[in-house]
Amino acid sequence: MVRAIAILIGAGFVAVLSWALFWSIQGVITDPPAPTAVDEFHLHPKEVELASNGFFGTYDQRQLQRGLQVYKEVCSNCHSLKHVAFRDLTQLGYSAAQLKKFAADWSVKAKQFDPKSGDTTERPNTPSDYFPTVYYPGTGNPPDLSLITKARHEGPAYVYSLLTGYRDQPAALLKKFPDAKVPDGLYYNPYFANLNIAMPPPLTQDGQVTYLDGTKSTVQQNAKDVAAFLTWAAEPNLPTRHAYGLAVLGFLLFFCILAYGAYQNIWRDIKH
Amino acid sequence: MSFPWAKHYEPKSGFTKWIDERLPLPRLVYGAVGAGYPVPRNLNYFWNFGVLAGAALAIQIVTGIVLAMHYAANGGVAFDSVEHIMRDVNGGWFLRYAHANGASMFFVVVYIHIFRGLFYGSYKAPREMIWLLGVTIFLLMMATAFMGYVLPWGQMSFWGAQVITGFFSAIPVVGDTIRIWLLGGYAPDDAALNRFFSLHYLLPFVIAGVIILHIWALHIPGSNNPTGVDVKGEQDTVPFHPYYTAKDGFGLGVFLFIFAALLFFAPNSLGHPDNYIPANALQTPAHIVPEWYFWPFYAILRAFTVDFIGIPAKLLGVLAMFGSILLLFFLPWLDSSPVRSANYRPLYRIFFWVLVADVLVLGWCGGSPATPLYVIISQISAAYYFAHFLIIIPIISRAERPTPLPNSITEAVLAKKGGTSPAHTALSGSAVPAE
Ligand code: HEM
Numbered sequence A: 001m002v003r004a005i006a007i008l009i010g011a012g013f014v015a016v017l018s019w020a021l022f023w024s025i026q027g028v029i030t031d032p033p034a035p036t037a038v039d040e041f042h043l044h045p046k047e048v049e050l051a052s053n054g055f056f057g058t059y060d061q062r063q064l065q066r067g068l069q070v071y072k073e074v075c076s077n078c079h080s081l082k083h084v085a086f087r088d089l090t091q092l093g094y095s096a097a098q099l100k101k102f103a104a105d106w107s108v109k110a111k112q113f114d115p116k117s118g119d120t121t122e123r124p125n126t127p128s129d130y131f132p133t134v135y136y137p138g139t140g141n142p143p144d145l146s147l148i149t150k151a152r153h154e155g156p157a158y159v160y161s162l163l164t165g166y167r168d169q170p171a172a173l174l175k176k177f178p179d180a181k182v183p184d185g186l187y188y189n190p191y192f193a194n195l196n197i198a199m200p201p202p203l204t205q206d207g208q209v210t211y212l213d214g215t216k217s218t219v220q221q222n223a224k225d226v227a228a229f230l231t232w233a234a235e236p237n238l239p240t241r242h243a244y245g246l247a248v249l250g251f252l253l254f255f256c257i258l259a260y261g262a263y264q265n266i267w268r269d270i271k272h
Numbered sequence B: 001m002s003f004p005w006a007k008h009y010e011p012k013s014g015f016t017k018w019i020d021e022r023l024p025l026p027r028l029v030y031g032a033v034g035a036g037y038p039v040p041r042n043l044n045y046f047w048n049f050g051v052l053a054g055a056a057l058a059i060q061i062v063t064g065i066v067l068a069m070h071y072a073a074n075g076g077v078a079f080d081s082v083e084h085i086m087r088d089v090n091g092g093w094f095l096r097y098a099h100a101n102g103a104s105m106f107f108v109v110v111y112i113h114i115f116r117g118l119f120y121g122s123y124k125a126p127r128e129m130i131w132l133l134g135v136t137i138f139l140l141m142m143a144t145a146f147m148g149y150v151l152p153w154g155q156m157s158f159w160g161a162q163v164i165t166g167f168f169s170a171i172p173v174v175g176d177t178i179r180i181w182l183l184g185g186y187a188p189d190d191a192a193l194n195r196f197f198s199l200h201y202l203l204p205f206v207i208a209g210v211i212i213l214h215i216w217a218l219h220i221p222g223s224n225n226p227t228g229v230d231v232k233g234e235q236d237t238v239p240f241h242p243y244y245t246a247k248d249g250f251g252l253g254v255f256l257f258i259f260a261a262l263l264f265f266a267p268n269s270l271g272h273p274d275n276y277i278p279a280n281a282l283q284t285p286a287h288i289v290p291e292w293y294f295w296p297f298y299a300i301l302r303a304f305t306v307d308f309i310g311i312p313a314k315l316l317g318v319l320a321m322f323g324s325i326l327l328l329f330f331l332p333w334l335d336s337s338p339v340r341s342a343n344y345r346p347l348y349r350i351f352f353w354v355l356v357a358d359v360l361v362l363g364w365c366g367g368s369p370a371t372p373l374y375v376i377i378s379q380i381s382a383a384y385y386f387a388h389f390l391i392i393i394p395i396i397s398r399a400e401r402p403t404p405l406p407n408s409i410t411e412a413v414l415a416k417k418g419g420t421s422p423a424h425t426a427l428s429g430s431a432v433p434a435e
Helices: A002-030 A037-041 A061-073 A086-092 A096-105 A155-164 A171-176 A219-234 A238-266 B014-022 B025-033 B045-068 B078-087 B092-120 B128-150 B155-170 B175-183 B190-219 B240-265 B292-303 B313-334 B346-366 B372-399 B409-418 B422-428
Strands: A110-113 A120-123 B038-040 B237-239
Touching: A002 B313, A002 B372, A037 A171, A061 A086, A061 A219, A086 A096, A155 A219, A238 B092, A238 B240, B014 B025, B025 B190, B025 B240, B038 B240, B045 B092, B045 B190, B045 B240, B078 B092, B092 B128, B092 B240, B092 B292, B092 B346, B128 B155, B128 B190, B128 B292, B128 B313, B155 B175, B155 B190, B155 B313, B175 B190, B237 B240, B292 B313, B292 B346, B292 B372, B313 B372, B346 B372
Parallel strands: none
Antiparallel strands: A110 A120, B038 B237
16 A cells, blocks of 8 residues: 555656656757856866965965065955954964054054944054954945955965956957946956956056065965965964864874774674 | 573672662663674674764764854854854864864765665664654754754855745745744844754754664664574674674774864865855855755755646645655655565665665755756656655565575675675675675
């Protein structure tokens, strides 16, 4: 009885699915899916060599400092970094005094509510403050960057590729998709999900940032450094995680060997 | 417990005697997972996965309770509180990555555990109750994991909740009312987040309770084994402790090794990047996909694309998706073959591996965007899924001619070492998954 009912129900499901399948195939035949401009012109992020890649990956403090400089001088005009506090920058190798000054000099000031007057006033940032919110009046909504490298597939490579990926819209694209002209106020960038991004090219010429450590400042270098910095901002604990990970795996390997030995030893007289 | 030759607990010291007379808890443990539980001697590594599932649940509960001490279930701050755990709480990143990847490890283990049961016929008499309780645990796990995934309140959390609670609006007439009642509003918001948190905290303990019943039910007939042949006498079994405690200890080590590799070196590889974007009710993600362990069911849901004799496609999809799990409850009665192990069922064995491949294909479709090609593949594989359980199994369990079974576990074990008699080589037959 159960089996008879089951076969009926099963036949029902198969029938409905076959019916749906028929229409799907029909749909593909009469109206074959046409590739879109995104299908054909979107690019996968370029690989980028960063110290944080791989099993033993850790951060290159000097690169992070350069990246911070790029963030400060370029990106911070439009993008917030709200999950990072000034005090976190100790991990980049700054001293307490340097940090205090860095925070106090930050151009966007901390907001402070005065409960007596009901006014909001401004005060300089302190190391315990988080990077203040940035308000952007232009086109588009610049996302907060503190998690950006985790919020995109292959984040570090994506940020690097995006920043170095601006170019003129290919003529071949327009020829094939005449309606896909870049809308006014947007910029062509094949690494961006829909190819047209509202962010004006932030890094346009070599030497835009003057590195304090004397590293040659090219657009490539700036993009790489800021990608490294944002990787740190999203995952400050990565070096600790990797170090613990190696220790834990080493311990577990040792444990597995002992446990395997114990298992074999206990079972030695039992055929199984 | 179950066999006459099971050893009995004998308190050695005056203290353990005193305890035993007042609260025989050590006696219970001894009989359940100690030397007092006789287990077939021929279990392979697939029998490690039950213990591993228990370990995974324990890990989820411990990490979850500590996370809950730092987490805030409020739409305005939930996302930031998770970031606070990741950055400011001591060892917080470890807890959170352990919990998020622990959920994945839990599902990996449970899926292997379920397919083990399917291959060796562990759902058949006299173990139906174990199977029914197991399917119940699976359903509870899915509910728990779904609600847990909503808690960090990222884009996928929010839109996943939107899609999944949307299933209920497929119910005719009262659907929307039910959905609004479940969510406490028109869209996922604080009310939903709070109740999901409350239930996410509760359900793991309900699961723990059902696991106790599951193991209780297991101890009545005792464990199945790779031959599927009943235990005939003492020579067929070994005491759980120290034999299987030792083997499980090794299995646990391997499990933890893989878990640690994932947690420390690729903790975000199984998650979706969009969940690092705070929930935004005004911006729909390009592709809404659930966590990987729901992909096969998501593919079944999306395979139903056209209405059928007046039943809307959406309702069909929802029914099929729930049906695809609920049908497992009937499996013990759909499969009437008296032979348990697929090692002795030449036909069933083939269809078993087709099912494994089919579920993997469904998973692959469920994780991909619903383009026409993927929909077509899902439709074919979903049809096979239902046909497998509802049509093929009932028919082949009658039609098939099993190969000869060994007379006993011991005979099979000894034959395996000698390996001469053709009747016995079936045990090490080609379709046996590698140990
Ligand atoms: C059956 C066992 C459990 C499963 C399968 C499970 C699953 C999950 C999942 C998938 C998440 C989302 C992870 C993320 O992406 O961040 C989560 C989050 C969470 N769970 Fe669990 N969980 C379980 C048990 C528990 C228990 C027992 C508690 C507490 C008593 C708990 C507390 C939490 C909290 C506070 C969060 C939010 C923090 C976070 O997102 O990491 N969980 N859970």
